[in-house]
Amino acid sequence: MNRKYILLCLMTAGCICAAGQQKVGWDEAYREADVKIAELTLDEKLHFMRGYSLFFFYGVPEKGIPYLYHSDATQGINIRRNLPDTTMVRQLERSTAFPCPLMLAATFNPDLTRRYATAVGEECRAGGVEVLLGPGVNITRNSQCGRNFEYFGEDPHLSSVMTAAYVRAIQSTGTAACLKHFICNGTEFYRRRSNSVVDERALHEIYLPPFKAGIDAGAAYVMTSYNQVNGEWAGQNSYLINELLRGELGFRGCVMSDWSSVYDTEKVVKNGVNTEMPGRKELLSEVKTLLAAGRITEEDINRMIRPSIATGIAFGLYERKKYLPEWLDKYPQHEQTAYDVAAEGIVLLKNNGILPLRTGRKILLTGRFLHEVPRTGDNPAASAAVKGYNNVTLAEAMYDMNGDALSIVEKPTSAQLAAADVVLVSAGTIDMESFERPFALPRQEEQLIRRAVEANPNTIVLVNSGSGVRMTSWNDKAAAVIYGWYPGQNGMKAIVDMLFGQLNPSGKLPMTIEREFKDSPAKNTMPAGAEFYHEAYRAYNENLISVYDVNYDESVWVGYRWYDSKAIRPLYPFGLGLSYTTFTLSRPQIQAEHHSAKIQVVLTNTGERKGSEVVQLYISEKNPAVPRPEKELKAFRKVELESGKKTSVEFELNRQDLAVWDVNSHGWKVNPGEYVIGIGTSSADIAYSLIWNIKEGEK
Template identity: 30%
Template sequence: MPDEPTPSAHPGRPSTEGADTPRAPGAPDAADPAPVAAGAPGRGHARVRGGRGRLSRRAVLLALAGGGGAAATVALARGTAHAGPRAAPGASGSRADGLLARLTLDEKVGLLHGAPDPASLGQAGYVPGVPRLGIPPLRLADGPAGIRVRGTATALPAPVMLAAAFDPGLARAYGRVLGREGRALGQDVLLAPMVNLIRTPYAGRNFETFSEDPLLSADLVAELVRGVQAEGLVATVKHFALNNQERDRDSVDVRADDQTAHETELRGFEAAVAAGAGAVMAAYNKVGGVHAAESAALLTTVLRERWGFDGWVMSDWDAVHTTAGALTAGLDMEMPGGARYGAPLRDAVRAGRIPEAAVDRAVRRALAVRDRLGLLDQPPAARPARDAASGARLALRVATAGATLLRNEGAALPLTGPAARSIAVIGPTASVPFVSGGGSAHVVPDAAARPFDAIRARAGADATVAHAVGEDLFGRPLPPLVPAVDLDAVRVAAGATWSRTATLTTAEADEWTFLVHYSGTRPTVTLDGAELFPVRQGVAEFFAGGLLAAAPDGLAVRRVTLRLAAGDHTLAVTAPGGTDGQLFRLRAVSGADRAADVAEAVGHARVAAAVVLFAYEDATEGQDRTSLALPGNQRDLIEAVTAVNPRTTVVLNTSSAVTMEWLDRTAAVLQMYYPGQEGAAATTAVLFGDADPGGRLTQTFPAAEDRHPTAGDPRRYPGRDGIEEYSEGVHIGHRWYEKEGIAPLFPFGHGLSYASFAHEDLIAAPGEGGGVDVTFTVRNTGDRPGVDVPQIYLGASPDLAARGIDQPRSLLAGYRRLELAAGERRRVTVHLTARTLSSWSTAVGGFVLGTGRRALRVARSAADPGLRATVEVRSG
């Protein structure tokens, strides 16, 4: 399997001039420039400085077949070329029709819903085959950041960290690792990628997706789909559509006008369709009063008629509510069982309430995709061997490329001189590696090194590197109980039930966190008669985070924090042994324990030349965050440590944006997200300057809880009376900050390098396919190689404004990731497609070109004034 990104055909692919540049360890190869803009050309063409470029038939075909998240406009939605294995034209349909003619009704219905797997590999879903016709079963695995099965797999960095690299070519390489590993681990369908936009910083699954920006998300999802399906695994783009929160996700009714939907959330899905995605997963939420899995407007009008999607649509798990409504709307497959598409569907067809032709249509779609990707071949193709070493190399590349340096005062990083030889490493995720987020995205790797060990090894044998936990995540043994009972390692035999009641005495009022670690059915624990760990509603019971949900030895963990008065408290524990027996332990952390942990950390920080403090935020499917601040005692820890050692670098292992009341006290802040199994190596390489921090923010970090697009308006988030309104319109993410004139903590696109760069000599010229070519020079003015990510922001069209079409003040129109040696200069051209120059017109029912004089800037972030120019765009 290739370790390097696969080049993609891309109309208007950026051209460069200049010598080859050295590549930092773990960074993408600069010799393989990636596409930078998404979108097939829209209507009309552009005129720049008197030149003209026409939308030729060849340009249209190139755009439809191209990379970079090509997303066809309404007029060009059909006939899209697809990447990956594919039969000759008509062959898939012919084979599917041939099989369909031989299937019984029971067999057809059986192909349209999930069932228990008689030989489960621990994957998310299973669809039985039809052995007599040589139709094999399908196994469907979760996998935004790795293949989630019972065994171990390559744990890649979270997609939000992949996105931070601003590198569609790297996204394709990421997809190829997922594709090959999925096939090697016995899977046929990948339930990824997720392309829903980061609309609110509270959303629990922000780490599973890419960006708040429609263009960047579209580019990346398209290339990831191509990579996955090039290896013969079906990619399932999800969650269609407008699924941007976990809170009330199965009931909230989302309201967005057509312009908002098409210009923001739908663009990534459209790009995935243009890239040939084999499957789409319908979301839980309602859209305009109708469940997404039963919305003909989404599944038929938009997805199939407007975009020309020819794959199959499956439900999210248990998201189907009616049989006829879902099938008629365009939902082809119910997962994970057959509550609606099993016996009820068969009986409805036999009774004449649903035409068998509707069943045939759904079966044909699924069979055609399977045939296109070689999943109906006889004999079946041999599955590849798992290449764990190649997966690990790619994981390291992505984690390094996505490492985002947010702050670096006084050149605190990289660590050199005394700061590299005397280090206090503080924080729980320095010793318990934070690999992946929680829920269906969680992957257990073959191995994951501890960051503390990697830092100590890099510093060398003559360095002093000490560690303090700073905050205890998994608890200490309980204080002595009366009568005496040891609850720190209790083994319960199979079939037995273990029970004890004892008294816990507290000397003073204090805040306590109680934790239960268990290997079987969770023990029942009451304190003064109240259950400490009650059953949580919905999937929150099963998904509790990627870090906090499991102890270092693998036992499941639940925790609760409460304030206890001084005195005696009755503790009662009952633990079932189940069929296999179990091990459990009950632990706690008191306020006094927390103070002791902070004091230990301060002691190490005071005597060290530099501090590296690891901070965390643990997000998961099924739950939204309740605060943007770091959880637990971390604020107190950071403030105490920075008070005694101002040369403190905070390394963030967080899912999304966090507020930083402590920011000014730090020397540096390095955002490492959920970095996968190679996070320790990538973090260490960046800290010591062995690699340049190559990431840029794909989401804006707000300055405070009340200063972001969904703050202060419950109609926007989490919804009022069950209805959520996307009333910000097209002004999502960084566009909102500019419109409202609100300064963020860190803007979209922000990220620092250890080098310095200058942007010069900006010009514009006619581009292929009716777009605009933006050409400029990038010069490394530093004394070391580094990564620069110049971004092109485009202003509004005065002509569209005159027609009453709302537009962002500026939008991301293109970008380019560059690696330059010290002193190197490179001439770069970035193509802005006509689609990017267009806006959705409700009156027309499609995209129209934004003509007139438009502002343009090449900048380092959405908030950077940058290098400016104007472009005259004309139609006809």
């Protein structure tokens, strides 16, 4: 083998890696799919239109198309013991419970995202999972949504960066990624009855970018959502699937429906979805009726199932080794990754100087999640339930650190609270698929926190949740407030290490926490007079409610964009996160050309210990031709520095970073004029601003 050929092979391998480990080009994959389809009987083709045994793509092994196993979800593998056909796979005995994706987003660290997704992919390969039903890339619009913890926050740029890193990493292991849920799936309140009414500009500027990033990174699959979008169910919506997903975004892989989310068989066949999951019992008989009536043809069926088979070919899923049990030896590395993500994802929101704590102080620990790892609900139908192993509770981690100086009191008196050197109150929510939950904490938790901060000024509040919660009534009196999310199986150890200064917090909020839910643009998501429900029979009984509209009237003003435009001061802004050290930014410099700009700023650690800061770059148009947000995140960089050290942080922007979606031309447009580049450490803390001039006629 000559050197030129070796170099060509290496270059080709690099291209494959860049395309998300795709093994066969799309054109060739579709040609091979056509050959396989020609060998199928009509009955076999009909079965490819739907899933098999709840979590499998249908297969005809004797014709070179094995069944493919799907598994939930982004934060680890949901090991389902109740599959109808357990002979299809050898189930894993355990899977690592990683911090929730929203905590991963709070790290603002794409490198950690790659480690996280690689670990999940390796466990998939060990367990014979061909397709991971993740990552979830919906935008966090509504803090009451029970599924926010599965996503990467409110900002499309942050979400896009994390999505791309996740997809490339998991597919580097040979596990196929499935982006979900396409699109505008922003509520879990009777989700199969919600109609997201959203404008063209918001779709393109806010909700499509993470999907585009995942597709550009090579994602194999996309899952449609439960909701309607502008009056048609997403899973049978020709505009969404054929025009947006396949046309504008150029997606060539397989589109699957979310489970039991489509209703019109003729639309399902013709409107772009390739596999109905898990498949209605009546689907096959209805297809045969439509064929007999001439409403659909066998060619329609071929066209429907073609991308499903082509995707299996393109990603080598039909030929790869089913199980890699040797990768089970990587569990210790996966545990370390889970810890590292939690360590960088903890967000210190407030600290009056009480932190870090010193060991030996009398600490009273009380509240929720003391003897259990905080995680999402264990509803067996919920995709993100991952129980983990070697779980470390808050009580265990605190005792290991502080020994007998720790006292755990479930229902402390005011006298006990006042007598402690420090009070640590653990609070939070249990969020899950199919359920909304109130913005306010449960009444007993709220009362406990208020009693604690009144009785003892040295009260620290730890919140474990998958989204924002109401903290307004006690936040000002707490000595410190920490957001610990759902931190995974050993994340409580990371939280305790942070409390006692063994690690320096560096997480940043990936979404805004409002003072009151009435401040949110999503305040009218639930229909007037609707009440929260807690029972599964209500969550899955759609006959209890008619289709209702969720009006995205805020358009592109989502999250911090909304609060800026309305001059509403949130409790904690997007991008905020404190450290045990301090940083300063120099005045940035800009080198601008016609089509790009380079921005350079010096970050200095002015404190007494090593730490990390996230430098954030925002853009706005000074005199916009159409209304635009006051600022939009377009770049960020996480930097670790020793005490007293400094480093140059560089960003490069292009014209697309300035673009707005033009609803007249139905395309991106950059208007001439002045653009403001803001550099800071949160959306509310912009240290310096620069001007980038774009002249008329520049390309």
